[in-house]
Amino acid sequence: MEYVIETENICRFFGEDDLRAAALDDVSIQIKPGEFSAVIGPSGSGKTTFLQLVGGLDNPTSGKILLSGMNIAEMTNRELSDFRRDHIGFIFQSYNLIPVLSAEENIEYIMLLQDIPASKRHERVREMLFLVGLEGLGDRRPAQLSGGQQQRVAVARAMASGPDIILADEPTANLDSATGASLLDIMRRLNEEQNMTFVFSTHDRNIMDRARRLIHLHDGKIESDEIK
Amino acid sequence: MILKLAFRNILRQKRRSLLTGLSMTGGFVISVFSFSLTEGTYGNAIDFFTRNHTGHIQIHAGDYHKRPKVYKTIEGLDSIEALLGTENRIKSFSPRVFAPALAYSGSETSIVSVIGVNPLLESKTSRLKEKVQSGKYFDQKMTESGFFKVMIGAGVSRTLDIGVGDEIVLISQGADGSTANDLFEVVATVGNKSSFDNMVVYLPLGAAQEFLSIYDEVHEYALLTDDVSKSRTIANSFQEDIDHVVDGLTVSPWQVVESSFYKSMRADQQGNYFILGIIIFLVCIGVLNTVLMSVLERTREFGVLRAIGSRPVDIFKLIFIETMLLTTLSILFGLILTIPLLIFLTQVGFLLPQPIDMGGVQLYELKGTVSSIVLIIPALIIYIFSSLVTIIPGLRACTITPRSAMSSH
Numbered sequence: 312m313e314y315v316i317e318t319e320n321i322c323r324f325f326g327e328d329d330l331r332a333a334a335l336d337d338v339s340i341q342i343k344p345g346e347f348s349a350v351i352g353p354s355g356s357g358k359t360t361f362l363q364l365v366g367g368l369d370n371p372t373s374g375k376i377l378l379s380g381m382n383i384a385e386m387t388n389r390e391l392s393d394f395r396r397d398h399i400g401f402i403f404q405s406y407n408l409i410p411v412l413s414a415e416e417n418i419e420y421i422m423l424l425q426d427i428p429a430s431k432r433h434e435r436v437r438e439m440l441f442l443v444g445l446e447g448l449g450d451r452r453p454a455q456l457s458g459g460q461q462q463r464v465a466v467a468r469a470m471a472s473g474p475d476i477i478l479a480d481e482p483t484a485n486l487d488s489a490t491g492a493s494l495l496d497i498m499r500r501l502n503e504e505q506n507m508t509f510v511f512s513t514h515d516r517n518i519m520d521r522a523r524r525l526i527h528l529h530d531g532k533i534e535s536d537e538i539k
Numbered sequence: 540m541i542l543k544l545a546f547r548n549i550l551r552q553k554r555r556s557l558l559t560g561l562s563m564t565g566g567f568v569i570s571v572f573s574f575s576l577t578e579g580t581y582g583n584a585i586d587f588f589t590r591n592h593t594g595h596i597q598i599h600a601g602d603y604h605k606r607p608k609v610y611k612t613i614e615g616l617d618s619i620e621a622l623l624g625t626e627n628r629i630k631s632f633s634p635r636v637f638a639p640a641l642a643y644s645g646s647e648t649s650i651v652s653v654i655g656v657n658p659l660l661e662s663k664t665s666r667l668k669e670k671v672q673s674g675k676y677f678d679q680k681m682t683e684s685g686f687f688k689v690m691i692g693a694g695v696s697r698t699l700d701i702g703v704g705d706e707i708v709l710i711s712q713g714a715d716g717s718t719a720n721d722l723f724e725v726v727a728t729v730g731n732k733s734s735f736d737n738m739v740v741y742l743p744l745g746a747a748q749e750f751l752s753i754y755d756e757v758h759e760y761a762l763l764t765d766d767v768s769k770s771r772t773i774a775n776s777f778q779e780d781i782d783h784v785v786d787g788l789t790v791s792p793w794q795v796v797e798s799s800f801y802k803s804m805r806a807d808q809q810g811n812y813f814i815l816g817i818i819i820f821l822v823c824i825g826v827l828n829t830v831l832m833s834v835l836e837r838t839r840e841f842g843v844l845r846a847i848g849s850r851p852v853d854i855f856k857l858i859f860i861e862t863m864l865l866t867t868l869s870i871l872f873g874l875i876l877t878i879p880l881l882i883f884l885t886q887v888g889f890l891l892p893q894p895i896d897m898g899g900v901q902l903y904e905l906k907g908t909v910s911s912i913v914l915i916i917p918a919l920i921i922y923i924f925s926s927l928v929t930i931i932p933g934l935r936a937c938t939i940t941p942r943s944a945m946s947s948h
Contacts, residue, residue: 396848411547
């Protein structure tokens with residue numbers, strides 16, 4: 312498998328007739344395993360839409376998306392859910408943790424969906440919490456954690472299922488620069504140590520500096536694709 | 540963890556969950572109360588009149604029950620009684636004869652009903668012996684004066700102004716067309732003015748058969764079964780058995796014998812069920828509102844759950860479990876509340892200021908009963924309705940695309 316993500320001429324339009332607007336227009340990208348890439352561009356350029364499409368959260372108006380060589384348009388709802396569960400990790404700008412679950416339970420939940428035995432789940436949760444530097448805070452609910460800590464939990468949750476791809480939608484946007492940098496360190500380390508593929512959408516200069524590939528979107532089209 | 544998640548989601552909006560839970564608890568308690576009272580009252584009424592006279596099942600010749608005539612008698616009593624003796628589900632039976640008669644004593648006369656019973660068998664089948672107000676329960680023997688013994692209803696006693704030790708003359712028509720008349724001695728009075736047998740003269744069976752010229756024949760067998768609720772089934776199966784022994788007999792359960800009471804009871808029960816249905820419907824509207832609100836508020840969260848790999852069915856399951864959990868907690872709380880209520884209903888009940896006439900049966904008090912039906916049916920109805928109202932919000936939550944869900948606020 313040469314590419315983990317491959318899009319062919321994908322378009323995503325919203326609205327109809329005169330109100331029809333292109334969020335993505337004829338975008339073709341190939342991303343190899345282990346890449347640490349960032350999709351950049353001004354607000355409204357289509358970054359989030361791109362991540363949602365390659366994450367199988369939305370369907371393109373036209374075009375084809377292959378994830379690990381599989382065409383997601385041909386998957387049933389259930390297959391797509393299972394594919395997301397096993398192959399894709401999401402990190403959202405606003406953390407999106409389940410408020411009634413503790414940090415540990417938020418991380419464990421996805422493994423529960425994978426039917427992983429309890430002992431193995433608990434071991435993996437401890438490992439993930441250690442990896443993101445939150446040992447001892449596992450029993451706290453999201454509301455009892457700072458923004459940075461919540462985003463670390465989100466990173467740990469995204470990693471817990473052992474995905475091939477991590478899609479991070481402006482993961483540092485709500486964090487101060489020091490916290491953002493430290494989180495980025497964690498993600499970079501995971502990328503290097505576990506060869507996970509990271510795709511960010513971001514405005515953050517820090518991420519742009521560290522990314523090895525910058526895909527610049529403008530008005531839904533690829534303006535530039537720079538490999539450092 | 541799903542249970543934990545569901546439980547915590549219920550606690551997320553404590554006040555709302557509490558109000559919804561209380562409405563379900565209220566619906567459950569009202570339903571149990573109503574079921575208990577209805578089942579108890581009718582159970583007591585059925586017991587009252589079946590044990591008072593009717594029995595659980597009756598056997599007659601042909602259409603005697605609908606068109607009674609003195610000559611429509613049951614023959615072959617030995618075969619029938621042998622068959623009754625082999626039927627385990629029948630606890631006791633009593634053969635009876637009936638006839639209208641003119642009674643007089645001194646200068647007073649009155650129209651009465653004559654009922655001939657076997658004193659021993661009747662005492663095992665009905666409460667006739669317990670209804671004796673004065674004198675002694677009769678037997679088949681003659682008095683010292685050489686007369687057959689009779690027991691009279693309170694109305695006969697009052698109208699003819701006679702009591703224990705007095706003589707009474709009965710005039711009627713025998714089955715063979717002859718005039719039946721004889722002198723009897725009163726040994727007991729039974730019941731009171733509101734009893735169904737107010738104007739009845741009870742004769743020992745042999746005396747009544749001789750009086751009406753229906754030797755070795757009777758008009759009716761009243762049977763007591765081991766379970767009144769199975770009367771219809773037992774009657775049907777006994778009809779098949781008896782058809783092999785004697786032709787032309789009709790076996791009827793109490794529901795047929797006392798069809799006016801049974802119909803009025805069923806109509807009343809259906810009215811109660813309708814009102815209960817409305818109460819539970821209103822409760823479920825509240826549940827629907829809560830589930831819908833909860834789903835709307837958590838749309839974004841469902842989007843996240845879908846994004847990280849929950850299948851649509853997992854989301855539906857979560858919402859369903861939350862509703863079932865709230866329902867279960869509400870019913871458990873309701874069960875705790877119903878314990879003292881049921882104790883009160885079954886032990887004390889309500890004394891009616893005026894008796895209620897139910898198809899001829901007078902109800903003086905309303906008492907509840909405790910049975911699996913009383914508790915299970917209301918719980919089951921609430922569970923079913925709660926499950927049904929979960930379908931629409933559940934489908935909404937699980938069919939929305941993750942992107943749409945996550946862009947909601």
